[in-house]
Amino acid sequence: MSERNVNELIDHLFRHEAGKLVALLVKIFGTAHLELAEDIVQDTLLDALNRWSVSKIPDNPAAWITQVAKRKTINALKRLQSQHIHYAQAHYLSGNNLEAIDEVFLDKEIKDSQLRMIFTCCHPVLAVESQLALTLKTLCGFSVKEIANALLTTESNINKRLYRAKQKIKTTHFEVPAGDALDERMNAVYLSLYLLYNEGYNSTHHETMIRQDICAEAIRLTLLLNDQLETPKGNALLALMYLHAARFDARLDQRGGIIIFKDQDRNLWDRQMIALGLQYLQRSSTGNELSEYHLEAGIAAQHCVSDSYEATNWHNIARQYELLYHIKPNPIIQLNLAIVASQIEGIPTAVERLEGLLSNSKLKNYYLLYASLGMFYQELKQHNKAIAAFEAALERTASQSEIDFLTRNIEACKA
């Protein structure tokens, strides 16, 4: 039986090697042959699975996988050459010298390929939901089933998105844009990574593991990007991701019930992640750019450095939300501002502002608006109004944790 314990295998090794290799192979074959790249990688991993299961895991599993993928790639190239099929990056292998392929399989090239793949997956020709699906598929090695599960949609929906995305990227260049185009494309990539992260952090998914996986993947890709193309915005985005991730475990009780921010046990916040987040926030302040990521990270940081809910610097937070609203005029920020106002100007002011938002068409189906109003009415002992608000919130959510939370509150109001 196995001489090396299978538990020694790094978590997600297969998934991450798949992401690396698909990127690398697309660099060789071109974006038009993404499926060929995926097939070779799948075949390689199956080989690893079949061999390692019954013999032993090699000393350097990642290197083994790379070697096998390389051999399969050479065979595929020979096949393509004999069929005279054109593939994009043939210059790597000039003069039929397939040995030159060694140079493509170097670490430096792997990183570069992944960077190109990030820009390809977040290409503006793709709709945002296709960007997320393609990113999870190619860079994170998720299967269609896993993507559907993560993004709370059906497999056939994801298949359609991937099919369309693959058609569209066929004509794009597998490259990191240069010059003026770079800034704009970086912004698109940041937004896509930010949305991927939110998908994990804010989704109402019942499985915490899946949500944490998505957040971890978003952080991994942002680090990969920022390692090679560091910017203040990239640092701010990382700060924001770490500072939120630090609070992940404190948000739910052991049975998966929601714990509101005020009641969270701050001892459960991950100090190491907070430290990392603050470090990136510090680095993000070089230069004079103040992006939405800077502000969102700044707000999260303010919470993370407060010893208690009561000791929070609400004035600072309100100021950052106001700046944020200026950059990103979005009614959800107004909602947050109203909640912050409850700490500064008192609950009646907050209630007045929230009631003002009820007519906003963008918020009319937003469960949190009604849930927040309910909580404030409850504190003001206006129990009938509170019950009505919680019931309105109930109609606007499908998440079991949220339903339980609201039902608990309604019962408390009736008691």
Next chain:
Amino acid sequence: MKDYLLIIKGGMNDASPEEMQQAMHDYMSWAQELGDQYIDGQRLEKEGKLLEGDNVMTDGPFLEPKEIIAGYIIVKANDLDEAATIAKGCSLMEHCQIEVRPILALPN
């Protein structure tokens, strides 16, 4: 105790990288737990030839993917029921079919 052949049919062709890693982890833990009752296990390559009477020879296997023999495991068990129970505990059951057959014991 008698030897039993567990014939694995089908495979994990559509599995995600994460599922493959998990399957490998589970398989190795399962085999380790079986201890001395686990005798051997091998996987087969994809290619093959099918020979029939009249010298007919086809490249194969040309069966439905879920019927293709992907490998085998040999375990020791007291009877067919125990062997089947052992097979049921194998993580490959999630993705493959397993046929359990006693190997004919020859007198020493």
